[in-house]
Amino acid sequence: MRYELFYxxxxxxxxxxxxxxxxxxxxxxxxxxxxRGRGRGVAAMQRLMSGRELTRPPFAPPFxxxxxxxxxxxxNILHFLGPRLGLAPESESARLWAHQLQLTVEDLVVDVHxxxxxxxxxLYYAEQRDEARRRAGFFTGERAPELLGYFEQVLxxxxxxxxxxxxxxxxxxxxxxxQVVAGLRYAFPQLMEQLEPSLPGLVALHDRVKQRPNIxxxxxxxxxxxxxxxxxxxxxxxxxxxx
Amino acid sequence: MRYELFYxxxxxxxxxxxxxxxxxxxxxxxxxxxxRGRGRGVAAMQRLMSGRELTRPPFAPPFxxxxxxxxxxxxNILHFLGPRLGLAPESESARLWAHQLQLTVEDLVVDVHxxxxxxxxxLYYAEQRDEARRRAGFFTGERAPELLGYFEQVLxxxxxxxxxxxxxxxxxxxxxxxQVVAGLRYAFPQLMEQLEPSLPGLVALHDRVKQRPNIxxxxxxxxxxxxxxxxxxxxxxxxxxxx
Numbered sequence: 001m002r003y004e005l006f007y008x009x010x011x012x013x014x015x016x017x018x019x020x021x022x023x024x025x026x027x028x029x030x031x032x033x034x035x036r037g038r039g040r041g042v043a044a045m046q047r048l049m050s051g052r053e054l055t056r057p058p059f060a061p062p063f064x065x066x067x068x069x070x071x072x073x074x075x076n077i078l079h080f081l082g083p084r085l086g087l088a089p090e091s092e093s094a095r096l097w098a099h100q101l102q103l104t105v106e107d108l109v110v111d112v113h114x115x116x117x118x119x120x121x122x123l124y125y126a127e128q129r130d131e132a133r134r135r136a137g138f139f140t141g142e143r144a145p146e147l148l149g150y151f152e153q154v155l156x157x158x159x160x161x162x163x164x165x166x167x168x169x170x171x172x173x174x175x176x177x178x179q180v181v182a183g184l185r186y187a188f189p190q191l192m193e194q195l196e197p198s199l200p201g202l203v204a205l206h207d208r209v210k211q212r213p214n215i216x217x218x219x220x221x222x223x224x225x226x227x228x229x230x231x232x233x234x235x236x237x238x239x240x241x242x243x
Numbered sequence: 244m245r246y247e248l249f250y251x252x253x254x255x256x257x258x259x260x261x262x263x264x265x266x267x268x269x270x271x272x273x274x275x276x277x278x279r280g281r282g283r284g285v286a287a288m289q290r291l292m293s294g295r296e297l298t299r300p301p302f303a304p305p306f307x308x309x310x311x312x313x314x315x316x317x318x319n320i321l322h323f324l325g326p327r328l329g330l331a332p333e334s335e336s337a338r339l340w341a342h343q344l345q346l347t348v349e350d351l352v353v354d355v356h357x358x359x360x361x362x363x364x365x366l367y368y369a370e371q372r373d374e375a376r377r378r379a380g381f382f383t384g385e386r387a388p389e390l391l392g393y394f395e396q397v398l399x400x401x402x403x404x405x406x407x408x409x410x411x412x413x414x415x416x417x418x419x420x421x422q423v424v425a426g427l428r429y430a431f432p433q434l435m436e437q438l439e440p441s442l443p444g445l446v447a448l449h450d451r452v453k454q455r456p457n458i459x460x461x462x463x464x465x466x467x468x469x470x471x472x473x474x475x476x477x478x479x480x481x482x483x484x485x486x
Contacts, residue, residue, distance in 0.1 A: 051396055051400070055400050055401070056340050056343075057393075057396070057397075057400075058343075059347045059350070059390070059393050069336050069339075071339055071343065072343050072347075073342075073343045073346040073347065075346065076339060076342055076343050076346055079339075079342075080339055093312050096312075096314055096319060096322075096323055097299050099316075099319055099322075100299075100301075100314065100315050100316050100319050103316040103318065103319055104302045104315075104316065107302070110353060114357070114361075118357075118361050118362065118374065118378065119361065119374070119377045119378050119381055120377075120378065120381030120385065120386075122381070122385060123381070128377070131361065131362070131374045131377065131378075134362045134363075134371070134374065135361065135362050135363065135374075138362055138363030138365070138366070142363065142365060143363075147302070150300075150302050153294055153300070154299075154300075157294070157298050157300075158298070
């Protein structure tokens with residue numbers, strides 16, 4: 001199966017959680033909006049979103065084409081891909097648990113996005129800087145410690161899992177938690193310096209994922225876009241917590 | 244199977260999407276935090292959330308206990324319950340599509356919540372009234388028309404489905420879309436007065452769901468909590484759009 005991933009071409013964003021799973025599994029895929037030619041590029045993505053060609057159109061990127069199916073919503077894509085890529089546990093109950101964790105990762109992603117866009121996604125950051133400062137204070141002071149503490153607890157509880165989030169081997173949830181740590185280190189270095197001593201399981205998981213051969217090769221390749229100030233994890237020093 | 248639903252006892256909130264599915268299916272369930280006695284009440288819910296008793300603790304309500312499983316995240320709960328309650332389509336691809344729509348409902352729910360809590364959930368509305376006004380303007384001006392227009396398009400495209408969102412019979416997605424229309428009418432009556440003429444499919448779906456015998460009986464019972472200003476759909480006239 002050759003997968004087609006549709007996502008904005010210049011940011012990691014939500015698409016990155018899907019890219020990491022495809023890369024870890026050495027899946028054959030096309031990052032459609034980043035390529036040129038017929039049926040490629042952002043225009044091709046937007047045409048599918050317009051809903052005229054599909055009976056099940058996505059509301060927003062990322063979405064994935066797998067044969068005749070077009071699947072949207074990041075966590076839903078991973079719920080679909082996980083078993084096919086060998087990145088999900090076997091039992092239905094463990095798959096629901098993995099999906100539940102991924103949806104909680106998504107909650108964190110929404111929170112991170114809203115630190116710089118608390119008013120609206122179609123406005124520039126500069127147009128909502130005051131609101132962003134307050135929202136970011138809530139994120140660094142309350143939500144980030146709560147959510148990261150929760151994931152740390154999950155990793156510690158699953159101690160039979162050799163440090164993985166679910167069951168006893170790598171799943172897409174682990175790849176997403178790697179991305180969360182990497183993204184937060186980029187966007188909120190001061191916050192992470194404060195929090196990481198209390199998150200040994202998450203930090204170790206990040207390091208282990210980063211060293212996996214397929215992930216290391218991906219991170220060193222031009223396919224891995226750099227973090228930037230158009231994505232979800234943005235480094236605005238004024239939003240990070242002070243010492 | 245007797246289900247146990249755990250959710251805040253005084254609001255509809257996210258729990259209501261689960262309650263509607265359980266009620267439509269005449270499922271046997273206990274709304275644990277709304278009852279008293281041993282193993283009941285908010286304290287019982289919070290004890291489970293503390294993570295000391297469960298190897299797979301939820302991050303936040305709502306969550307559902309079904310035998311030995313405890314499942315959190317609203318859309319995940321419905322993904323689990325749907326097939327068991329006869330409220331999901333048969334094929335895997337249609338189930339993913341239903342789940343994708345439910346996750347998009349969840350996006351709208353986050354947007355609605357953030358109209359009155361754009362800074363932080365632990366602060367009072369009065370502490371973020373200025374930010375709320377801007378955020379609500381973005382919601383009424385852009386996000387609500389976009390999201391509701393998307394659901395309308397889905398209903399129109401699925402015209403073989405006799406007005407249902409997915410396939411040819413009622414699913415949990417339809418119950419959730421009923422709740423979205425009911426909630427938005429309560430919270431943003433002016434907005435809905437403007438938008439509804441362009442949403443005939445959604446309005447008709449709302450009316451049809453409301454008249455289903457089990458739903459009508461539920462809505463007339465004390466089990467249906469009234470909308471109020473502690474839940475997700477809150478009526479603050481200053482946040483509604485003006486004429």
